[in-house]
Structure formats: structure tokens, C-alpha cells
Amino acid sequence: MKEKQNRDGITHYKEIKRVLYVVLALNWAVAAAKVFVGLLSKSSGMTADGFHSFSDGTSNIVGLVGIAIAFRPKDADHPYGHKKFETFFSLGIAFLLGIVCFELLQKGIGRLRNPVLPEITVLSFVVMAVTLIVNILVMKYERRKGGILQSDILVSDSMHTRADIFTSISVIISFVAIKLGFPILDAIVTLVIAFFIAYAAYEIIRDSSRVLCDSIVITDVKRIEDIVLKVNGVKSCHKIRTRGRADDINLDLHVQMMPDIHLSDAHNISYEIENQVRKNIPEVSDIVVHMEPEE
Numbered sequence: 001m002k003e004k005q006n007r008d009g010i011t012h013y014k015e016i017k018r019v020l021y022v023v024l025a026l027n028w029a030v031a032a033a034k035v036f037v038g039l040l041s042k043s044s045g046m047t048a049d050g051f052h053s054f055s056d057g058t059s060n061i062v063g064l065v066g067i068a069i070a071f072r073p074k075d076a077d078h079p080y081g082h083k084k085f086e087t088f089f090s091l092g093i094a095f096l097l098g099i100v101c102f103e104l105l106q107k108g109i110g111r112l113r114n115p116v117l118p119e120i121t122v123l124s125f126v127v128m129a130v131t132l133i134v135n136i137l138v139m140k141y142e143r144r145k146g147g148i149l150q151s152d153i154l155v156s157d158s159m160h161t162r163a164d165i166f167t168s169i170s171v172i173i174s175f176v177a178i179k180l181g182f183p184i185l186d187a188i189v190t191l192v193i194a195f196f197i198a199y200a201a202y203e204i205i206r207d208s209s210r211v212l213c214d215s216i217v218i219t220d221v222k223r224i225e226d227i228v229l230k231v232n233g234v235k236s237c238h239k240i241r242t243r244g245r246a247d248d249i250n251l252d253l254h255v256q257m258m259p260d261i262h263l264s265d266a267h268n269i270s271y272e273i274e275n276q277v278r279k280n281i282p283e284v285s286d287i288v289v290h291m292e293p294e295e
Contacts, residue, residue, distance in 0.1 A: 041121060094205045105194045160200060167196055224281070236255070257293065
């Protein structure tokens with residue numbers, strides 16, 4: 001059983017790593033196109049969007065480091081494993097977003113004070129349209145894989161890419177406005193982009209803190225209670241608590257049994273409770289059963 005779990009863990013790790021490599025390549029290709037055309041056309045919004053895309057690639061690298069640590073086996077210092085490192089490293093993505101947000105705020109305010117008229121061409125529109133389509137496909141692919149693999153890194157990174165989609169749309173809108181004679185909107189769009197990035201960082205911090213601060217994972221405790229009460233010898237079940245990640249749940253609970261039950265029988269009942277919970281909720285990785293005599 002342990003060997004099978006190790007093989008499954010390695011396969012899981014390799015799949016997440018493969019997704020991150022694919023997304024990294026696409027993000028940097030998109031970023032290079034945006035920055036090149038943005039600098040060429042002197043478009044603040046497009047250049048800002050390009051650097052934001054480069055930060056997407058940086059977050060992919062952070063993710064690769066995070067999962068490499070998260071999938072290390074349990075050891076003496078980490079008896080519960082290392083999976084929370086994946087959640088912890090997703091905060092690194094939020095930090096990178098915060099840096100990008102600050103830089104864009106500076107750039108946007110600077111352009112408001114000292115306006116520069118961008119040179120918007122057909123190439124500008126084409127590059128933004130193509131990169132927008134690529135970003136949408138990347139975001140859907142990464143978010144879907146993140147859900148299937150229950151990976152905080154992939155889900156957080158897809159949110160990073162989602163912010164990129166919003167910013168790309170904003171840049172295209174600013175291009176239209178510039179063509180209509182409102183160049184100041186290029187700077188305003190840069191500030192709007194900063195807002196979207198800040199909100200994406202907030203969402204990552206909010207979701208990661210739920211795991212790191214041990215918020216409840218399984219809200220439907222009756223589901224656990226129903227599983228436990230089907231085990232022969234259990235009279236009642238209470239004080240059910242869960243914490244951890246959605247794919248690495250720690251569970252502890254109290255069960256009541258007849259006061260005259262033999263210790264070996266109580267042990268067998270506890271073992272059967274663990275088996276039934278893991279069978280019905282495979283995401284549960286650790287179970288602590290506290291035995292009590294029925295009052």
C-alpha cells in the first residue's frame with residue numbers, strides 16, 4: 001500500500017510539474033511579444049501588461065520550487081508530510097503580484113503627470129488579440145488541471161493568469177480610446193491593471209491563509225458521522241474536526257462505545273473507522289480517533 005501511495009505521489013508531482021512547464025513556456029512567449037510591441041509603440045499599458053506576463057512566468061518557477069518541496073516524503077521533522085509547502089509557496093506568487101502592482105502604480109501615475117502619446121498600429125491590436133486568446137486557453141487549462149490534481153499552486157497560478165486576461169482586455173480598450181483621441185486612458189488603464197493584480201493577490205492570500213491557519217476543510221461533518229456510525233460497536237460520534245488542504249486532510253474525532261468493551265476490540269473498531277473514512281473520503285491522510293465509554 002505504501003509503495004502504491006509513493007508511486008501515485010510521484011505521478012501526481014510529475015503531472016503538476018508538466019503543467020507548470022507548459023504554462024511557463026506560453027507565458028514567456030506571450031510576455032516577450034507584448035513587451036517588444038509595447039516598447040516599440042510606446043504604449044505604457046501594453047508594456048505593463050507584458051511585464052505582468054513575465055511575472056506569470058516567475059510565478060511558474062516559484063510553483064516548481066514549491067511542489068518539489070511539497071512532494072518530499074514524511075520525515076522526523078515533518079511527520080505530517082510537506083504538502084503545506086505548496087500552499088505556502090502560493091503566497092510567493094501573491095508577493096510577486098504585489099511587486100508588479102506597485103511598479104504599475106508608479107508607472108501609471110508617472111504617465112498621468114507626464115503623458116506620452118503611444119503609436120498604436122494594426123500590429124499592436126493583433127499581438128494583444130492573439131495573446132489574449134492564448135491567456136484564456138492557458139487559464140482554463142491550468143485551472144482545470146488544478147482542480148483535478150487539487151493543486152494550490154496551479155489554482156493560484158491560474159488566478160494570476162486570469163488577472164492577465166483582464167489587463168489585456170483593458171489594454172485593448174485603451175488602444176481604441178487612444179485611436180479616438182483620448183491618450184490619457186493609456187495611463188488610466190495601467191492603474192486599472194494594478195487594481196486587478198492587487199485583487200488577484202488578495203484572493204491567493206485569502207485562500208492560502210485558510211489552509212495555513214487550519215480552517216475547517218470538511219464543512220459537512222454529518223457526512224463523516226454517518227460513515228463512523230456504520231461501524232459495528234460505535235454508539236455515537238462527536239467533536240469532529242478537520243484541517244489541512246483539500247487533498248491532505250487531517251481528521252480527529254471522538255467516538256463512544258460500551259464501557260465494558262475489551263481493549264483489543266476497541267482497537268479493532270478504531271482501525272475499522274480509519275479504513276471506512278479513508279475508503280469514502282480518500283483525501284483524508286491522517287485520522288486520530290479518541291475512544292470514550294458511553295455514558
